[in-house]
Amino acid sequence: MENRKESARRIAYRFRQNPLSLVGLGIIVGLVFIAIFAPYIARHPQDAGYMGEPAVDFANRFAEPSLAHPFGTDQAGRDILSRVIFGTRYSLALGLFVLTFAIGIGVPVGLVAGYVGGFTGQVLMRITDIFLSVPPLVLALAVAVPLQPSLRNAMIAIAVVWWPWYARLVYGEVISVREEQFVEASRGIGASRIRIMFREILPNVLAPITVKFSLDMGYAILIGASLGFLGLGAQPPTPEWGTMIAEGRAYLPAQWWYSTFPGVAIFIAVLGFNLLGDGLRDVLDVEVD
Amino acid sequence: MGFKSYVIRRTLAGIPVFIGLSILIFTLARVLPGDPARLALGPRATDEAVQSLRDEMGLDDPVVVQYFDYMAGLLQGDMGISLITNRNVAADLVYFFPATFELITVGMLIAIAIGVPLGIIAGRNKDEAEDNASRLFAFFGVSMPAFWAAILLQLVFAFHLGLLPATGRIGVEAPPRLTGMMLVDSLIAMDFRAFRSAVAHIALPAFTLALAPMADIARMTRSSFIEELNKDYVHALHSSGIPGKLIAYKYVLKSSFAATLTIIALDYGFLIGSAFLIEIVFAWPGMARYGVDAILANDINAIVGVTLVVGIVFIVANLVVDILYGYFDPRVRYGGDGE
Amino acid sequence: MSRTDPILELRDLEVHFDTFDGRARVINDVDITVDEGETVAIVGESGCGKSVTAETIMGMLPQPPGEIVDGELYYKGEELLGDQTAHERVKSESMGMIFQDPMTSLSPVFTVGEMMRDVLTYQGKTNVGWLEIVRNVLGRRDADEAEMRDRSVELLDQLQIPDPEGVLDRYPIELSGGMRQRVLIAMAMLGEPEFLIADEPTTALDVTVQDQILDLLTEQIERENLSMLYITHNLGVARRIADRIYVMYAGEIAEVGTRDEILDEPLHPYSRGLVDSVPKLTEFDRDGIEGLLPDYTDPPSGCRFHPRCPAAMSGTCDVERPPRYELSSGQEVACHLYEDGLSRAEAAEIAAEEIEFDSGAAFEDRPTSEPAQDRSSVKGESAGTTASIDAQTPRSAEDTDE
Amino acid sequence: AGEEPEETDEDESLVYATTISPSTIDPMRASDNFENIYTVNVYDSLLNYTDESPPELAPGLAEDWEVGDDDQTYEFFLRDDATFHNGDPVTADDVVYSFERMLELQDGLSWMWADTIGPDSVTAADETTVEIETERTFAPFLFTLPYMPIVNESEIDANDEDWLEQNDAGSGPYELVEHEREERLVLQRSEDWWGDWPSDDLFDEVVLEIVPEEGTVTGMMGDESADITDEWLSVESYQELADLDHVFVSDEVTFSPLYVFMHTQREPLDDVNVRRAISYAVDYQQIVDDILLGNADQMQGPLPSEMWGHNDDVIQYEQDLERAQEYLDESDYDAEDIELTYTYVTGLTVTENIGLLLQTNLNELGIDLELEGAPWTRITDMVTSQDTTSDMHAIYLSFSYVDPDTFLYPAWHSDSHGSWESPAWYENEEVDQLLDDARTEIDVDQRTEYYEEVQEIIADDAPALFVVNEAELYGVNERVGGYVDNGLVGYSKAFWRLYEDR
Amino acid sequence: MSSDHTRADETDSIDDTDEPLLQVRDLEKYYPITGGLLKKQIGEVKAVDGVSFDVRRGETFAIVGESGCGKTTLGKTIARLHAPTGGSIRFDGRDISALSERDLKPVRREIQVVYQDPTSSLNPRKRIKDIVAEPLVVHDIGTKAERRERVAELLERVDLPEDFLYRYPNELSGGQKQRVAIARALTLNPSLLVLDEPTSALDVSVQAKVIALLEELQAELDLSYLMITHDLSLTKNIADRIGVMYLGKLMEKAPAETLFDAPQNPYTEQLLSAIPIVEESEAAFKPERISIRGETPDPSDPPSGCPFHPRCHRAVDDCSRVEPELVDVGTDHVSRCLLHDEDESEM
Ligand SMILES: Nc1ncnc2c1ncn2[C@@H]1O[C@H](COP(=O)(O)OP(=O)(O)OP(=O)(O)O)[C@@H](O)[C@H]1O
Ligand SMILES: Nc1ncnc2c1ncn2[C@@H]1O[C@H](COP(=O)(O)OP(=O)(O)OP(=O)(O)O)[C@@H](O)[C@H]1O
């Protein structure tokens, strides 16, 4: 169809204007590929706990990076590269879970608060404000504490602190879309509130949500890693990047590779999502923060 | 609407948020598993000792009662006893907060000092080499895990090059404590040796902290600068005969700075979050590290205290920015909420 | 009318834009002359290139995406397009501009007085040092504050702004639309320009306010003996203010003549359609003009108006670009219907005979739709003439805006 | 690296760099090693420990002491030349006050005397004589006294509750001159101290520098801005330190036994055969050689062999998968069904690594092991009830006083259940009886017999993996003379015994 | 001071032979202004303040006035997109001013609105077919196929080619979008269309066509229009009757010819005088040029007395004190001005 081609062309044009976002896209595609095929890519999947066959080889601890172990080995003689590869899974899963949850809660809240407004809206947004008045990492820490430290609980903690950001984003967007005449036109036709919110307004706030989603994937991965770093996230021997950095920190500076490579992995993953998000921001032409 | 009433309204708006926050945090802390009294007294404490502490702390009261007791205490500067330091949390915070405040403030100043010019340079040279370089830098800044950046910087500057100290706040005798901020205290005491040492110590952590906001600020400044630069008034002023440079650095900068300010407020809050990581790595004896210790030790009063203070800093930072925003942009004062 | 030396002369202007649809050849061979003391209006529908022309003259065309491919601009004989510093200088010394939207044309974050002071202080300077900027931001100026204030107040007073002293200390947001527009005019006048460009300065205003502003503007122009290029799509406004009118269509000048010539008896089919479409107190012709502005990335060959023209001559109009024929009266019209040297009466006769807009469209089998947009349904249907119809769908301006 | 040179006043300051920080410096609240290092150096006690191994009692503020025939009355004769740092003489009243304060605060190490000393147990017979009548016979009593700091009553009375957090009220070899929280404690040698200083160059100043980052500690040792490290660094860091010319690493194996307790009240670990199977599955050798790089001995039974009363004849487990399999076959459980959780203290890499190895080892039997790190506070909380205690807990038992009781009673006596030292929930009446007897018997030979028997029963029952007795490693600058690690909390850093040796 | 003038309100109800489709009586719509610390209401904008008029079946009633005078508010209140603050709206004999949202649903089928900005009034994320079919979906009318048919029919009705069905609004020109908006408004076969400046965002040549379409539809479908505009020349050509609003109040109301031939209200005079004419010939239809002064007042703080008095070229002292009422000044012609009384008394 003509307009498809047309918009595809537009998107391609905008992307071309911003080659960095293509790099981002490439990185993310690569990460997803690595996450899916980790067992085939990693040379020592069991070192990452794959297939429940733990393998430690203390005799081979702290091998420097070499052909056999391009990222070296850790204190239990495990191949860091393999662990970093498997780490992709955890980080992506964390990001996806957190954001799905956050969007699932935040978007309806923002829609209702923005469109229905009034007392309900005020209450919802004040609750949102409360969550927003503490930096996410700090709040996630506070939420993570009552739970056992684990990757799953870290996800829950982060998700709990994340939805308000979507509520606020959607709220802001709804406030402006609400003023568009097509919304009123829909009301004039007799459409119900629910219909207006989800059929008229929601499609118009998808673009900023998409952009924020992409940018936030990176940020969620960072926060997840930070919790791991503080010992409140994934627990060893889970090859989660932040946890690995925290473990490796004890062996600095001599075994520099231990902390360095998981760090590089986080950096690249976050960078990828940021680049893509930034590109999407241009393509979809929305401003999100 | 007058500026004053705007300021007052903004200030009052922070109060319900603070109350809500205190409820949220307090509830969170109370659902912590584990008996804080037992934790406080250590593994070998007797049951009687534990029970008497429970009574003292009111732990067996309903949570609502506990909350009101807590808030009543808070009004008198009593935030309960920290279970790990055995002191009043308020006293602990007074002790530790200045270090964190100093760190994040210096970090933010660095971020602004580098980020704003970077953004302007990029904005004025859109799509040219300067722009691309600064954008790339910005991406690196926001993508770098703070704790990892901290480790790398430490490896390079402290361990490898030996240029800067890796940890701590000061390497010589500390100046008499007045504000609790080393830089300030050493200046007050005219102790320049201490000042130099304090500067050397704060350099790495503050810079690490500054990375992300620096990138954010540069990005925001750039985009708002570009946006403003394309506004009609720029052309209008230009065609009225005002030189372009003055327009850029007076008119455009002031308008675009409003947007930057919002980011600064947001990032100021995020800085406290990052401080939780950075203080650990750099052994910075601040509130954030105290907070992490408290969290790891289930020290409920300390957790509530730290989180509340973080919240207050965030709320105040937003308030200050809102007020500045109103100062920079008169439209805000008329536009009501700004939301 | 005896022509003095033109104060401004634009020749063969050609401006292109790079868009994602390709290269938009927006301005095509535009000549505009403004004589000393004369007010010239450019009229035309939205998107026809009026603002781009103004931007080019004011040296504020965004480049990229815009590019001045060809053309010269003479201001009192001095060429400006090739010499940016000269352009800057002339602009800040002798030109002033009034914009359409008075809200966005004033800095929202400074008071009116502050802006006016800066205009007065930096009058004619093209560069300024860092120190100066810092001093300025700190509120230190070398110039005489009191004198500047007096001058500003005087000007605001001339523009019938109540309480001019008070207005100086207010922010634009504290002023009504009409007041802002007057402030904007005052700002433009402050620099004591010789030449003024106004890009639809009254479009956003109510008729009564528009009426006031137009009065004030004419008054100022007469008082200072200014020359002005006034851009509008409102033919009524053009009638009130202009001595001569350029009718612009799709980046080309369709017709030039005195105000009465153009409005009372337009010759170009486009001008005619345009004038007819305006609801008037006497009558209202509901026919309008079929179709839309063409796609600038692929403009029609020959006369750019031919796909919409009821008098288009197949084989001529779609092939050959009409030159600007000059009638004996001095009026110029770019249409193959005419030829050089015709008298006005002869030309009017031709126009009356040949140009007939009606609800049955000129070029289309589908009578009432706006068919030129619909590429797929039109293409190839009637070879020869319609093959070159290529109205843009959608118009690129809208795309980039959305 | 990086510390400014003026930091260390080379000749006079001794810098102890530690990654942990004290939560209190009130001597009656002090509980951990660092807090006790401060306490023993700033405060005197009635008795002292020598630096021999195993350590013996030496006079402290009490020049001499006598034990009554009832095994419950003690008399201490104070030296008359001891003064507090503010110049006040140390009197018997101060001693009485110190006991009272200790028991009243119910903090720190007060548990040591909780059941032994009552409100009227301690009295001042005269200025320099203290009489103590214990409420029960508690054989290790004298060995606990080096941990009872004597404070200046009048000074404490005169000041605020938390005055002791910034000041000292002691009479010990060093006095506190600066306390920068989370950063450092600076101690100054007290010229008036009654004790003997080594003859050589003394350290007039001791700085306890808090450096949470391991890398920094090693860096500081490298550029000699620190002289002694704590014991909490990773093995690799000590290796790095050992490579430095001017540093030696003290690696005495003393009293740091690591156990992996097994929950004896829960399936399947309630079955002794399963426990034995696990005990035989573990590759102890690799733990000692590769995880601890040789800085440890495998444990034989529940008591560290450095402690008197150790029974050298108890069973010594070693990796023997066949036997393990046999025991497993004998048990009521099928290896495939066994899924266990192993809990260790977050951040203690040795225990984490051991967990990883256990995971591999047990996997060979078909047993699944899941690792779970938990902060220390959570672990102490978990073990308060049987339900929340996880299957296996890796825990170092801490050493308090030089007596087998210090390790055996808290871990294996059923009265100790619910504490962090007994996550095995071990129940054995015979063991209970023997441990009780050993507490009330003063005669050392008799006690030794009791303890040997206890060790045998416990080792046989395998309620824990007796993993290793770890050497506590300390990096020490060669210039520090007189350094001996006697393995005692606090006393292993008796700064008054050190001198500059260069 | 007594006057022969009847109060204007009753004038419309005089001919009750054929009941008007819409009867608006004393309609008020006030917007609260909040401010202060607690965002209390500190005032109100009387956007529509006691407006009365009728729209007869099949006619075009136009409302003209300057920006901010309350035209849009009036239109939306009548379409019950706002709840009125006071007054009544009788539509087809039924008072709809206080109906609940649910009870309004059938009314909504009868009254439809076409908005000023065609871009904003179409959801950019929906295809034209879905936009036009939405009313059917909302009211649950017809099967899928029937709906599709109806949409195609409507598109043809507004002269858009069929393949526009699958386009998105941003692929259409302004005029085309406005046609889609009209098509949507027609979907449910309404009897009254509120046209809120339907052409002011369009170019004149496009406007002409859209107006032609509207007139054609009106004739064919027996529609009544409430046309809101600020273009007086346009109303002259298309409206049957015209109401002139100023600051929420109706200043004058008359049949189109009457209003232009013999405007009674000074404000109407000013409006007419300010129209910029295009052709010389139009000048004859305009009153003498009146020099206009003063600023548009702040609607939240309207002048006392006659709201127009500060700008009025005929203002007398009383104007700032006495608020004039609408009075009959001719057949089907009412106006609000103190001078009417004086004229009368002078006579
Ligand atoms: N910055 C730009 N980038 C791309 N295209 C542009 C740009 N500026 C103008 N154009 C194109 O040039 C054409 C003419 O635009 P211009 O703004 O001059 O029209 P106009 O006659 O002023 O219309 P209006 O009456 O709506 O102001 C439009 O088709 C527009 O798409
Ligand atoms: N939702 C609202 N809340 C508060 N005030 C409003 C609201 N909508 C309109 N107003 C005010 O009511 C008055 C009338 O507004 P309205 O939009 O009806 O005017 P209008 O005649 O349609 O103007 P325009 O010609 O600019 O469209 C204005 O002063 C406006 O500021």
Ligand SMILES: [Mg+2]
């Ligand atoms: Mg324009």
Ligand SMILES: [Mg+2]
């Ligand atoms: Mg309106």
